[in-house]
Amino acid sequence: MLRTVVLGASTGLGRCIGLGLAARGGRVALLARSKDKLDDAAHEAGHGAVAIACDAADEGSCRAGIEAAAAALGGIDSLIYAAGIGPLARVEQAGAAVWRRAFDVNVLGATLATAAALPHLRESKGKAIYLSTIGSSYTPPWPGLAVYQVTKAALDRLVEAWRAEHPSVGFTRLTLGDCAGGEGDAMTHFASAWDPDVAGEMGQKWVERALLTGSLIDVEHLVEIVDGLVRAGASVNVPSVTVTPRPPSD
């Protein structure tokens, strides 16, 4: 039974991935800060799923969370780093605290979690998969999302740096277009703290510039792709996978 740690599993895509892998027979450890949401998710997942409170941006909490997950699962075959925040702010108004917090969660947490999981991933010849965005590489910059997209671009490079130093582990950058997730806590909470006025102004620019298309990835189809990645054999590297929504008609 494949053992997967999903960090960022309390809401949105991480939660859908954790539940989806459990439904396909995997054993999952679900990590994030919101323990109540994780407990609900682990209960829903069944199959021995465990819920572990963990702040990815705090070195001690991150290391302890990954260690607790490895102990509960008896090792780690895959780490999925889904934790992420996307503050919305005009670039000149994003202050140091906003930048630091985004780097802490989107970049620092990813490397801390990977370092903590490394001995287990080397032992299992396992994989580490990081959720990134098309806005960090494939599209022009989105107004209002500079902090998010710049930190995700740093994450993209971080994944390459890890692969360069640890080639026996399979490192994958999973670059995504828009996906709403599921329902309730499984819905993306990504925009929940956005100022509605700024969101309205920026949303109009995204539509005008054809950045926001209105098409969405079906989260079940995303879970199928992640399931394939965690099942891939140890002889292959899958450095990068890009998933974008296909419009329903021409």
Ligand SMILES: NC(=O)c1ccc[n+]([C@@H]2O[C@H](COP(=O)([O-])OP(=O)(O)OC[C@H]3O[C@@H](n4cnc5c(N)ncnc54)[C@H](OP(=O)(O)O)[C@@H]3O)[C@@H](O)[C@H]2O)c1
């Ligand atoms: N939805 C999309 O269209 C889309 C597109 C491209 C990429 N992505 C990426 O997919 C990932 C999930 O996004 P989402 O849309 O599902 O957003 P979401 O619902 O806001 O999920 C973010 C997750 O990250 C966790 N998290 C935040 N700060 C954390 C911290 N300090 N320590 C541990 N966990 C933390 C949150 O849990 P707690 O708050 O409980 O800690 C939550 O589980 C993100 O990395 C995002 O950049 C999403």
